[in-house]
Amino acid sequence: MDALQPVSGSAGFIASVAKVVLVFAGVMLTVAYMTLAERRVSAWIQDRIGPNRVGPFGLLQPIADGLKNLLKEETLPAKSSKLFFLMGPMIALMPALVTFAVIPFAAPLPTHWGVVDMVVADVPIGILYILAITSLGVYGLVLGGWASNNKYALLGGMRASAQMVSYEVALGLSVVAVLILAGNVTLTQVVWQQQQLHFWFAFPLSLAFILFLASAYAETNRLPFDMPEAESELVAGYHTEYSGMKYAMFPMAEYANMVTSSALMATLFLGGWDLPGSWDNMFWYHGQLISGFAANGSVILAHPALWKTLLTFVAFAIKTAFFLVVYIWVRWTLPRFRYDQVMALGWKVLLPTGLGYVMLIAGATLVLDQLGLPWGFTYGLILTVLSGLATAGFLVFLDRGHTIFGAAAARDQKTIVRHRAGVPAQAGD
Amino acid sequence: MTISVKMMKRPEPEKNSYLRATLSGMALTFRHLVNPAKVTLQYPEEEADLHARWRGTHRMEVHADGRPKCVACGLCPTVCPANCIRLVGGEDDQGNRYPVVYEIDEFRCIFCGMCQEVCPVEAIHVGRHFENAEYTRDRFVYDLDRLMEQDHPTTLLWDPSDPRSE
Numbered sequence: 001m002d003a004l005q006p007v008s009g010s011a012g013f014i015a016s017v018a019k020v021v022l023v024f025a026g027v028m029l030t031v032a033y034m035t036l037a038e039r040r041v042s043a044w045i046q047d048r049i050g051p052n053r054v055g056p057f058g059l060l061q062p063i064a065d066g067l068k069n070l071l072k073e074e075t076l077p078a079k080s081s082k083l084f085f086l087m088g089p090m091i092a093l094m095p096a097l098v099t100f101a102v103i104p105f106a107a108p109l110p111t112h113w114g115v116v117d118m119v120v121a122d123v124p125i126g127i128l129y130i131l132a133i134t135s136l137g138v139y140g141l142v143l144g145g146w147a148s149n150n151k152y153a154l155l156g157g158m159r160a161s162a163q164m165v166s167y168e169v170a171l172g173l174s175v176v177a178v179l180i181l182a183g184n185v186t187l188t189q190v191v192w193q194q195q196q197l198h199f200w201f202a203f204p205l206s207l208a209f210i211l212f213l214a215s216a217y218a219e220t221n222r223l224p225f226d227m228p229e230a231e232s233e234l235v236a237g238y239h240t241e242y243s244g245m246k247y248a249m250f251p252m253a254e255y256a257n258m259v260t261s262s263a264l265m266a267t268l269f270l271g272g273w274d275l276p277g278s279w280d281n282m283f284w285y286h287g288q289l290i291s292g293f294a295a296n297g298s299v300i301l302a303h304p305a306l307w308k309t310l311l312t313f314v315a316f317a318i319k320t321a322f323f324l325v326v327y328i329w330v331r332w333t334l335p336r337f338r339y340d341q342v343m344a345l346g347w348k349v350l351l352p353t354g355l356g357y358v359m360l361i362a363g364a365t366l367v368l369d370q371l372g373l374p375w376g377f378t379y380g381l382i383l384t385v386l387s388g389l390a391t392a393g394f395l396v397f398l399d400r401g402h403t404i405f406g407a408a409a410a411r412d413q414k415t416i417v418r419h420r421a422g423v424p425a426q427a428g429d
Numbered sequence: 430m431t432i433s434v435k436m437m438k439r440p441e442p443e444k445n446s447y448l449r450a451t452l453s454g455m456a457l458t459f460r461h462l463v464n465p466a467k468v469t470l471q472y473p474e475e476e477a478d479l480h481a482r483w484r485g486t487h488r489m490e491v492h493a494d495g496r497p498k499c500v501a502c503g504l505c506p507t508v509c510p511a512n513c514i515r516l517v518g519g520e521d522d523q524g525n526r527y528p529v530v531y532e533i534d535e536f537r538c539i540f541c542g543m544c545q546e547v548c549p550v551e552a553i554h555v556g557r558h559f560e561n562a563e564y565t566r567d568r569f570v571y572d573l574d575r576l577m578e579q580d581h582p583t584t585l586l587w588d589p590s591d592p593r594s595e
Contacts (some may be wrong), residue, residue: 041462044461044462044465045458045461045462045465046461047461047465047466047468048465048468048469049469049471329455329458329459329462330455332458333451333454333455333457333458334451334454395448398447398448
């Protein structure tokens, strides 16, 4: 059997088109069923039943919702800026859908014409592409909110941009820790490095994982960070004036962002499509599909198979679904932060922690590399212990109530300080 | 009965923890997620369990030969606080009184059940029933035929020796 080659020529073109269609359909289907999952899970959490009337177990509910939204009347506010009002939902939805293109979702698939990589576009700038494109989504929110000519919509849009700017910093810093360890921004290589380390990066980079998780919730405008929507304060935030399908495109963008960020978290921190063991390790190394290196430095060729592709795809889907369920679970548990709490958490906690952690990881990898420790289990174990200590320190610090505490606790603290200073209690204490 | 007030224990400012509170909250929601309390009644499929003294729309009891039990004594329109019963009595050859017209406007009715309590021959009853939808408003004035056709269970009168109807 001759060496496995990647597909090329017209077969490669057909494979690319097929992957684009399948990934797009898969993301859209997941988005549709996330709306159902959100409603069912929230219902169960609140001891209700949820939508169960359309189809068996309500499984056709997303289709009914879509039909309803398509048939509903579209309203245009009289004094809105028409062009930007129409562009808002499009700009919000588009980046949410295209970011999935760089995420590898299964092991390479061998076909008659060559090996097909299970990623739409394995671009060399991987994570940078995601960071660049997801930031564009907030323009849709801001434009839609501003063009509505409604003060609540404008406030929602402003909050969206402020929040996005604040948390992109922490998100970027936690990704930098991953990049230092992976040594590359290509997502296939991030997966490969996790396979070689015998550790998923959630362990050696546990603090980056926590920072990324918190920032991802803020970036996707999900509770407890749904300041742009904040229905109890801002009516419905940036989409107050939208109706029908134009409205539906905003939640679709939100869910698509959730799917992408869940897939990204699975890829960066839970090994992507990787399963324990080295049987599924595959990577293009100088034109050869290898599964690892032998002790003398020569390559071990990989043996891709259809069942390996399917099994790794299931692993990837389960990891992504896990994060999606946690998204919903957290939403129906936590109350919304106050606006100042959101900003304080982003700038005073996550940013310095991220900076410090990047220094720590950079220093640790430098020392380990200088000691000549090979990239492998021991390397990962040392970093896991180090990060575990950093995480424990971070959580103890966060747990002390220095950063996020309620108004009651702040008032109590003031009372205690006054009491210690001998100032008598006042009205309002 | 005394009002009981549940005092929530507030965490001390220095010991107050966001993360632990979050985790315990998520544990609580998870318990409900995997084991939700069954409180919803799937209404069209599952019948509501109406109380024995539930008072719904009326029905008129009939004799075995199909005549209404009503003797047109006029007590029910007299006692009715909403004035929703219209009764015109008549008398047959043997001198038995019977209702010529007996109409109840269910829109005016307040479902107090006093017509049932006052009836000396146990003819008019309020019933254990609540599905009353109609397409026009005039269908809500129930005439005698309609009242005799109703077949839902009748309401139990309050018994002082069994105040909870157990």
